[in-house]
Amino acid sequence: MFRIAFLISAIICCVCYAWWKKNKNYWKRRGVPFEKPLPILGNMLDVVLMKQNLAEVIGNLYFKYSNEPFFGIWSFTQPHLVLRCPDLIKQVLIQDFDYFVDRNVQCNEKVDAISSSMMFFSKNEKWRFIRRSTTPMFSSGKLKYIYPQIQNIAKNMVPFVGDRDDKVLFIKDVAVKYATEVVCSIAFGIDAHSFQDKDTEFTDIGKGVFEINLRNAIAAATYFSNNSLADIFKIKFIKSSLANFVSQTFMGIVKERYAGNSKRKDLVDLMIKFKNDYNLKEYEIVGQAMQFFLAGYETTSSTITFAICEMSLNKEVQSKLRKEIDASIENNEEFSYYTLKNMSYLHKVVCETLRKYPVVPFLGRTCTRDYQIPHSDVVIEKGAAILIPLLGIHNDPLYFPNPQKFDPERFSNENMAEKHPCTYLPFGDGQRHCIGKRMGLFVVKMALAHLIRNFEFEATEGIQVPFKLSANTFLLATDPIGVHVKKIR
Numbered sequence: 001m002f003r004i005a006f007l008i009s010a011i012i013c014c015v016c017y018a019w020w021k022k023n024k025n026y027w028k029r030r031g032v033p034f035e036k037p038l039p040i041l042g043n044m045l046d047v048v049l050m051k052q053n054l055a056e057v058i059g060n061l062y063f064k065y066s067n068e069p070f071f072g073i074w075s076f077t078q079p080h081l082v083l084r085c086p087d088l089i090k091q092v093l094i095q096d097f098d099y100f101v102d103r104n105v106q107c108n109e110k111v112d113a114i115s116s117s118m119m120f121f122s123k124n125e126k127w128r129f130i131r132r133s134t135t136p137m138f139s140s141g142k143l144k145y146i147y148p149q150i151q152n153i154a155k156n157m158v159p160f161v162g163d164r165d166d167k168v169l170f171i172k173d174v175a176v177k178y179a180t181e182v183v184c185s186i187a188f189g190i191d192a193h194s195f196q197d198k199d200t201e202f203t204d205i206g207k208g209v210f211e212i213n214l215r216n217a218i219a220a221a222t223y224f225s226n227n228s229l230a231d232i233f234k235i236k237f238i239k240s241s242l243a244n245f246v247s248q249t250f251m252g253i254v255k256e257r258y259a260g261n262s263k264r265k266d267l268v269d270l271m272i273k274f275k276n277d278y279n280l281k282e283y284e285i286v287g288q289a290m291q292f293f294l295a296g297y298e299t300t301s302s303t304i305t306f307a308i309c310e311m312s313l314n315k316e317v318q319s320k321l322r323k324e325i326d327a328s329i330e331n332n333e334e335f336s337y338y339t340l341k342n343m344s345y346l347h348k349v350v351c352e353t354l355r356k357y358p359v360v361p362f363l364g365r366t367c368t369r370d371y372q373i374p375h376s377d378v379v380i381e382k383g384a385a386i387l388i389p390l391l392g393i394h395n396d397p398l399y400f401p402n403p404q405k406f407d408p409e410r411f412s413n414e415n416m417a418e419k420h421p422c423t424y425l426p427f428g429d430g431q432r433h434c435i436g437k438r439m440g441l442f443v444v445k446m447a448l449a450h451l452i453r454n455f456e457f458e459a460t461e462g463i464q465v466p467f468k469l470s471a472n473t474f475l476l477a478t479d480p481i482g483v484h485v486k487k488i489r
Helices: 002-023 054-064 086-095 124-138 140-162 171-188 201-210 214-225 227-232 240-260 267-278 282-313 315-329 337-341 344-356 390-394 413-417 437-454
Strands: 070-075 078-083 167-170 362-366 385-389 455-459 482-487
Touching: 054 070, 054 078, 054 362, 054 385, 054 390, 078 086, 086 362, 086 385, 124 140, 124 267, 124 282, 140 171, 140 337, 140 437, 167 171, 171 201, 171 240, 171 267, 171 282, 171 437, 201 240, 201 282, 214 227, 240 267, 240 282, 267 282, 282 315, 282 344, 282 437, 282 455, 282 482, 315 344, 315 437, 315 455, 337 437, 344 437, 362 390, 385 390, 437 455
Parallel strands: 078 385
Antiparallel strands: 070 078, 167 482, 362 385, 455 482
């Protein structure tokens, strides 16, 4: 058995090396500056060795090629064109969007049916159908409707944190529980009991997908850098046990709604309508539930974590935000929808957090037909992969002076009026920008408003600055950071 496995591995390596030898001059032939690659690994050595995550690798190369509008890299054996110039990025994301409709990640339905149905992985017409159909879930009217649910969850978070008064708190643990409660409530119409139990099956789903382990590192590397490997080795984006739990839970809720003929105007109701109107398969509607859960889970919890950790180091920012919160609510104990919406400094704090730590640290696109780069002889061929390195752009002193400083005032109206719109892209841009942007910002702001109003956060001794980023995840996350929490109300 060992000999057969060794022989198969040797054959695969030989084939990859032969293909590599034939195509290693891909960028040179096209006149594109590029980072010299290693055989088979390309420029992914540090990713494979888990020294850096993919975003950091691309971010470092972004600064190395500071005089170029674009440059080429190799993600294992697959070439990617990395864009640096904001004007070119605008062309790709907005003005010439029809050439770059699809993301450069793919998921084979035969390998992972549920993940392949997620909007994130969907291509062209299928993506347009899903986005058009789910847009009502993210309208301003919907946000007002679910506002009381989000506020109640934030209020329930306060006593949970209060029990850790005068102790060191790992804020990511709290943020994960909050994000889980929000997603389960507004999408599935259920209470996940995250603040009562140490861990629930729903928090296990998020951890199972995003936690740092070898299986997830391999899945991330294949799906976000070389899709063909996922097909060859039958690697699922989400492991079967987690996908099965979500499927059974979600479809169980759907059946209860059918039986009780009740409606909550949530994702479940929308998926029931989908199933009835378009005769969708079960895995297709479960895919949207999985998309909603995962998109809300990690982005929300990581943004809250980074914001609190930064404010534990920058006490003047924390104090200024607390003053705005106290002044906004006066004698009322609750935040109204419009009160939260109008907190300008809170908005700046969240924007600065997403600048310094874009949780989705790069945007990927696939060229759907040959495209000549404006003012250049370079033609991006059909099927070519494009990367936009947000971590590099957001931390470029050309656009954000002294980028390592946490300064919310960068996002004053006056300062932002002078910025190129494609130098700040935490939610992407163009037709394929993040559909949940408005809801995501509101959920994060609600959590921060309740936390900062009720607690003071202080950095612990020995905290590592800058924060150490997790090396084996495709999103931007930090290794566990503890902060000292003190109850003030």
